[in-house]
Amino acid sequence: MEQRVVEELRQIVGIENLWRGEPMSRHTTWKVGGAADVYITPREEHLTAVVQLCRKREIPFYMIGNGSNLLVGDKGIRGVVIDMSKHVDHLTVSGHRVVAGAGALLSRVANLAADNRLTGLEFASGIPGTVGGAVVMNAGAYGGEMKDIVRSVKVLDREGNELTVEADDLQLGYRTSCIPEKGYLIREVILDMRFGNSEAIRERMNELRRQRAEKQPVEFPSAGSTFKRPEGEYAGKLIMEAGLAGHLIGGAQVSEKHCGFIVNRGAATAADIRALIEYVQAEVERQFSVTLEPEVRFLGEF
Ligand SMILES: Cc1cc2nc3c(=O)[nH]c(=O)nc-3n(C[C@H](O)[C@H](O)[C@H](O)COP(=O)(O)OP(=O)(O)OC[C@H]3O[C@@H](n4cnc5c(N)ncnc54)[C@H](O)[C@@H]3O)c2cc1C
Structure with a gap:
């Protein structure tokens, strides 16, 4: 440049x-x-x-x-x-409404919501993303998803114009939205939550964190579930049944703890991870005729 x-x-x-x-x-x-x-x-x-x-x-x-x-x-x-994660992270609560800079971490937003007796974001407290990234992906877990609580987003379009887009116009679906396609850059997210019981909210957050630590390979770098859930199936289960638990390419490995995760065992390259993604897709397709679609986004030159 x-x-x-x-x-x-x-x-x-x-x-x-x-x-x-x-x-x-x-x-x-x-x-x-x-x-x-x-x-x-x-x-x-x-x-x-x-x-x-x-x-x-x-x-x-x-x-x-x-x-x-x-x-x-x-x-x-x-x-x-x-x-966005360094400086665009303002966070305020007013009644049942939470206004967050797109770069605010979900764990922080969920904690502030809990402090204010607001329920609806417990599912996300252990997801290590920003609230802006979570809207783009319509992140979800344990029966909840961002779609349930997003009211609107403030975005810039590709020309730099400021717009407010209502949740209904974001096409939030299973790990998808129209934001990349429209080229929107999210600056701020407005959430509408409900009042609940502080103790119950905290208990649920703690319980979900325990479940994550128990079932997910949090000890190794990853990007969470590598693949979307195919209809009527679980990606991790299919990968395990294909005999791929622990399969290694370079420094990238199908987690033995949770086959839906590809982890970096220390010295993985992006090429290793991509090759393993493609290998897993080919094996699952060959053995079960099921197409696994990556949930993770690819960026840059490989
Ligand atoms: C251990 C682990 C567990 C996970 N568990 C879950 C889970 O339970 N459920 C789940 O859904 N996901 C999960 N994930 C995946 C991930 O955390 C989520 O998809 C999260 O919402 C991504 O947020 P991010 O800020 O990191 O986005 P990034 O990874 O930085 O970006 C994701 C996409 O959004 C775009 N983007 C990000 N911010 C903006 C913005 N402000 N405006 C416009 N575009 C933007 C990027 O260009 C990219 O295309 C997990 C990941 C890990 C590592």
Whole structure:
């Protein structure tokens, strides 16, 4: 990227919020991924100017949250990565409404909701993503999903215009929304929750965390469930029945504790993980004629 453009970006976000050649392995929970040409951690008031500059200079740009559902290629990302998780994380509660900067971590939002006797986000307290990333993915677990509580989102479109989009217009479905397709960049999420019993809310959160620790390979870097649940089946069960528990490619392994997870055993590359994803898909297809669709998002060059 031209030095002139980097300087212009630096003037917008400040010298302390821009890095060149930043390894994305530092910003993904799989701990893999090559360098982004430019990686920025803007404040909310700088987002519009960043988007408008990237448009004007024809530089590709990508918004990320906590990188907990992302496989970034080993050759990195050409363009600008906008990390929302560092500074766009304001959080307020008013009555039964929670307003959160897109980069606020779900665990923090769930805790604040619980402090205010608000129920509806217990399912998400152990999901290691941001609230913005959770809306994009319509994250869900244990019978709950973001769709149940999102009222609206404030977004920038690809030209940098500010819009408010109601939940009904986000096409929130099983681990999907129309946000990537529309090119929306979420700045803020508005949740409508219900009043409940503080103790019951805390108890449920603790119980779900216990279940995660017991059933999921939380001791290794991962991106959670690698695949979506195929209709009428469980991806992890099919992978186990295909005899793939513990299968290794390079440093990537099908978790023995939960076959739905691919974990980084220490020195995995994105290429290892991608090769293992493709191998698992091919084996499950061959043995059971079931197509596994990745839940994780691929970003950058492989
Ligand atoms: C141990 C573990 C357990 C998990 N358990 C669950 C679970 O139970 N249920 C579940 O649904 N998921 C789970 N996940 C996956 C993941 O945490 C969720 O999908 C989460 O919502 C992703 O949020 P994120 O902020 O990390 O998004 P990222 O991974 O950073 O991004 C995901 C996608 O959203 C886009 N995006 C992110 N923020 C924005 C924004 N502000 N505006 C526009 N686009 C944006 C990115 O470009 C990317 O396409 C788990 C992951 C791990 C590592």
